[in-house]
Amino acid sequence: MRKKSIDVLLYMLSLLPFWILYGISDALYYVLFYIIRYRKHVVFDNLKNSFPEKSDQERYRLAKKFYRFFPDLVVEAIKMRTMSAEQVLRRIELLNPEEVHKHLERNKGVIGVTAHYGNWEWGIFSLSLLTNCPRLIVYKPLNDKDFNEVYNGLRSRFGATMVPMKQILRHIIRLNGAPFASVFVADQTPTYQDSDYFIEFLNQETLVYTGAERIARLTKNPIVYCHIGRKKKRGHYFCKFTTLVENPDDYQEHEITQLHNRFTEQIIREQPEYWLWTHRRWKRKRRI
Template identity: 60%
Template sequence: MAVMRKSSVVNFFVYLVSLLPFWVLYRLSDILYVLLYHVAGYRKAVVRENLRNAFPEKSENERRQIARKFYRFLPDLIVESIKMRSISAEEAKRRIAIYGIEELERHFEAGKGVVGVTAHYANWELGIHRLSLLTDNPVLIIYKPLHNKTVDTIYNSVRSRFGAVMVPMKQTLRKIVAYRQQPHISVFVADQTPMHRDSDYFIRFLNQDTLVYTGAEKIAKKTNFPVVFCHIDRLRRGYYCCTFTTLVENPAEVPGHGITDIHNRFTEDIIRQKPEWWLWSHRRWKRKPKV
């Protein structure tokens, strides 16, 4: 009950802030950038280490420029995520262009479900809204519940505004089985950091041994649903595009951890092209291979 009351209070405050026009929110973002980067130095050590390990071939100045661009983008992402609380359907559609929609439509027309994979890249929160408004078929968002229940409740209420079904990781298979007989898309944010008890599969990702989830692959193989990558890119401040690309047509035919390897390589290629839009403040490599 206390969590619910706290969530309601915080949710109302977020709603009030979200009513501000974009131009006001971006002025707040400008201030937040100064506070995060120049004053507080928010996770600067983590960002520097991540970039140094990911791009040893780049000069210190090149990595510094990537970091600065990332910190300039991060507060924009924060205020845009708040705006998601009250943004209209029309505005959400206007803010993110869609490419490759035929990749989803042909799978839906064949009566198939789709295993969608994406990453913490550009504005994935806006991507959830846009995908929900793109199709009348069910949109399932597979997520890792946060330890902070108040924030978790608020995030879920925002993400489900336009009909997305929020599915905790541990309930994924049961929920997808429930939708198995109708076209739908289940979206996995595939660049999260699992616990050792949740995965034992390491790949080479951005020049480092990286523990990865294999849930999307397991679901794809059990259902033989095609795997489609949802690539969200930033065009300019406040505007994005999402491109759908089918990575695997018949998952049952892919041996071993091939599907996990494919969508992680695809993610890495995207990050290497425009590294500033990835979440570098995330402690992605805190899990190490067991010796």
């Protein structure tokens, strides 16, 4: 019953036109930033630790830019419930789809890597429309089972298969060597049971997932980064594909993980306001 109620509410809200939803987003900005101060201590601590070279005034302006963008993600996620494929492709431009197709045409699987940057959810939508090959969206299950099922239903509307992180290798094996496209949101925070590998990321020791690298090594497939950035026009994005790794066997252990995290860091430094700063990314510390 609760799951159905959530879905009905999302459906009704998603029928609102974009101009009304963005009006709601503008109001949410003031509520989140000035009234309830949603996770402001997390955001400001993250910015201070990530950009110690910036002044307090610069970080404050950056935080305000982020809080103006963040509500857009909320209303755009709601719109996913009823957006058509045509609307998705009008609002997120695939700059170079041939970068993915060249691997699929060689009968390779694609290990896609992205981050909580830009509108990654719409980016996943567009990737679902990129090919008719099996599309696997690798996700970390939410604690709320009802919301998890509703959200996965949104993400898989265009034929993608939602695969929990711990089951991805099993799903790939079932494909019997057929080409596929997968995507990992690789900047999530692992538990200590899932990873023990730390890197320097945005000036901080950071526990990172190594799953994309492990899958690439086991399957001998390339890693393609999906940079999902925001255009100047509100509600419009782009997705640029970059092949970071052609042959995983050419790299030492952890080099691939370092490579795609460095790529993410570079993107964040260029336009920091589009990364998810409310995320408690550095809550795991190295055990002594």
